[in-house]
Amino acid sequence: MTAESASSPRPFHYPQPGSALHCGKVSLDALARRHGTPLYVYSADQIVERLRMFDEALAGRDHLVCYAVKANSALAIVKLLADKGAGFDIVSGGELERVLAAAPEAAGRVVFSGVGKTAAEIDRALTADILEFNVESEAELELLAARAKKLKRKTRFALRVNPDVFAETHPYISTGLREHKFGIDIRRALAIYRSVAGHRWLEPHGVSVHIGSQIRSADPFGAALERLNKLVRQLRREGIALKSVDAGGGLGIDYHGGAFDAAARVREYAVAIDRALEGFEGRLLLEPGRFLVAQAGALVARVLQVKRNGSKTFVITDAAMNDLIRPALYQAYHEIVPVKRRAGRPRTVDVVGPVCETGDFFARDRKLAPVEPGDLVALLDAGAYGMAQSSNYNTRLRPAEVLVEGGKARLIRRRETMADLLAPEML
């Protein structure tokens, strides 16, 4: 097993056969010694490169990539992307605060999605003059109108419609079917746009869709956008000219490594969307999260013990499900490689954390290169929904985070302390 092949989609590699795994020019062994483990390490260069792929593939069309902050909400990553011109897709007032803290100048490039926005969150976003609210129900549109009136701010909205398209992915992250809680039935949308035409405080600005996450084929995106385009055309005939179409996020990566041509994947996706939007001349918004950051990140952990129970071998690491919950929650696969390779044959093992749950595993019956207690391992493709979904379960301190940019590493989040954890509590 290797971290990288010739056409590697990952920034992690062994510069020489005997050397430690590196992120760009920086050794993960050195980073772990300096900052401790578990440690998230991200490549800024790869994140920027992925953003560029979208911009290149869509060069012929007015577009804005609105990074889905939920995938990895580190301030330094938000700033990195804002500096390269990206916008942001947020789903909470908290995520808005992150964008405003890291890149206040990007407020006008924010779209606000999410099924349950509070009046306070709406007010804050109205005051920040964000680009667009993606509205998920008629009740929310009423609330938005009321808040806009109260603050005397005309507001741009898009209806998030549910196109009833099936996206083949894990059921927990599939969102585009009528049975899901997301969006407004596309058959209702026309009537809703009509009902607010000429409204004093609401400007029908766009239409949006998000059919799910970790989608590996371009086809469902094309199908969803064709339905959206039909709606846009119908509205135009009625004198409602939408300025934006938001295609949502969802473009998947290949967690199994191997030959994965990220640029080709983006091109294929862009072509499907572009075709589906024939005749639409407004701005295309995209909300990728995972595709921009997943493969840029690894979670580095130290092996605490190697334990045998009957026929099974458990590699116990100092990282656990609270640091990276994807395997436990979605049966997700993350490739695991040793930071320093040892001679010897791979062994079939379970890689687990110290949390008191059977679900606390990173891999089961996995052929893993030989490791010993004290060794470091890297869990790959952990840049998206890793740290962002971490918790303090078992009163564990969340990991530190390091960003590697142009050959230099910098700490972007220090490890939590016990004092941080206990601060909000009282006896």
Ligand code: LLP
């Ligand atoms: N836009 C909206 C409205 C979303 O709900 C999401 C993700 C995205 C964009 C970004 O999707 P992406 O490009 O990252 O696929 N925790 C799960 C993924 C949950 C995705 C939720 N929504 C995981 O670890 O796989």
